[in-house]
Amino acid sequence: MSGLFIVLTVVLILIVVFQISRASEYVAVLKGEKKADAQSNQVNAALMIVFLVLGLIGVYYCNELLKGRMLPEAASIQGKAIDRMMNVTLIITGIVFVITQIMLFVFAYRFRATEKRKAYYYPHNNKLELAWTVVPAIVLTILVAIGLKHWFSITSDAPKDAMLVEVTGKQFNWMFRYPGKDGVLGKKNYQLVDESKGNMVGQDWSDPANHDDVMPNEMHLVVNKPVKLLINSRDVIHDVGLPYFRLKMDAVPGIPTTMWFTPTITTQEMIKKTGNPNFVYKLVCDQLCGKSHYSMTANIVVETQEEFDKWIATQPVQYQLAMSSEAPAGGDSTQAAAPADSTAAAPAADSSVAPADSNATK
Structure with a gap:
């Protein structure tokens, strides 16, 4: 009904304009x-x-x-600098x-x-044309240089003490992977992806570095500690959008991308600043990726180191979950459980079917 009303209103306006003319x-x-x-x-x-x-x-x-x-x-920290750049530009x-x-x-x-004035044609003036070409060009070059400086800052090598988080996008949700105590993410291979067996990102279980990696359903970051994001996509192009941190980066299938930043305000502090008890940092997809693109969001929690350590200690190891899911129905659960030692033998992947991923982080 409202659509019909809008159409009739537009038609009426056109009729009025026609009659006035x-x-x-x-x-x-x-x-x-x-x-x-x-x-x-x-x-x-x-x-x-x-x-x-x-x-x-x-x-x-x-x-x-x-x-x-x-x-x-x-x-x-990077977001504050980007805000200053945007303010100068505006x-x-x-x-x-x-x-x-x-x-x-x-x-x-x-x-x-x-009736008393005739049009005067002013076809050419070298000084005037030089001025309105050179001055804007210089100003825009400076603004572009400032933007590139910030871009190179977030895409450069992260500090050595930065924590590492892998972010993988797929239609239509985000997956996160944290390294275990060894601080190393295990190798991946896209041919090993099998959600029915608990292998969402194609981890190579023959690599011992995979035996302590965890995959929570939300991202946790430590305040005032640099974090490096290793970004991937499992299907189409997505985009890791971090509006509260003023950052974004494409997630491209087969081409890992990275960026790093340092969060400065915990979730609890932001709740007080905004006065919103339900406030939560969000990761969104900034690239139209399909019919359910709108649903590609994930929560981000910024907390203290102590709070993060307690949280990460409660996260199940993905290797153990995968081995449990591969156990035969009705089998002995003690046999399906993964060995506690992260260096214990794991079933080797067939190299002829799943060669090692050259883009894996090791």
């Missing part, structure tokens, strides 16, 4: 073409100024209206926008057509 034609015939054109120029010139004033008021009002609805302060482009819009509409009013 027809009426203006009749007026032009009655008053004379020159007099009608002069009157039309006066009206259009006045409307230009009205549009300028209302437009600038609208821009100001929209900015004021959105102030309280924007994201809270950046929750990472200030520069905002000043240029206001000046050019005022000049555009004032010139349209000031130099409207009259």
Whole structure:
């Protein structure tokens, strides 16, 4: 019903505009073409100024209206720097926008057509063209250089003490993998992916480094500690979007990407800052990836080192879960359990079917 109402409203507006244009034609015939054109120029010139004033008021009002609805302060060191860059860019482009819009509409009013004025064609001026080409080029080059500086910062080598988290996207959810006590993520091979056997990312169980890796259903980070994200995709292109940290990175099938950052505000601190008891950091997919793209979100918890250590200690080892899922129905559970020693023998993968993944982190 609302759709029909909108269509009827649009049709009515078009009819009104058409009738006004027809009426203006009749007026032009009655008053004379020159007099009608002069009157039309006066009206259009006045409307230009009205549009300028209302437009600038609208821009100001929209900015004021959105102030309280924007994201809270950046929750990472890199995010704060990116916010500063964005503010500088908005200030520069905002000043240029206001000046050019005022000049555009004032010139349209000031130099409207009259009987006493003839159009003057100004086809060429080397100095003027050089100025409006070189100056914007220099300013934009500086802004691009600042952006590249921040880009190289988050994609450079992470600090040696950075924690490592692997993020894998698939239609339509995110999977996380943390290394165990050895601090090393085990090798992967896409041919080994088998969710029915608890192998969601294709871990090679013949690699002992896989025997202590854990795969929780949410990401936990330590406040004021650098974290390196190793990003993968299992099917199509996704994008790791971290709006509260002001970061994002594509997840490309077959091509691991990385970025690192340092969170600075715990989840509990952000709850107090925002006054929202239900606040939670989110990881979202910033790349349209299919019909259920909207559902690709995951929770992120930023906490102290002590809280993180307690949490990670409660996470089950993925190797043990996988070995349990491969046990025959009704079998002895003690035989299905994985050995406690992370160096214990694991069933070797057939190298002819599943060669080692050259992109694996070791």
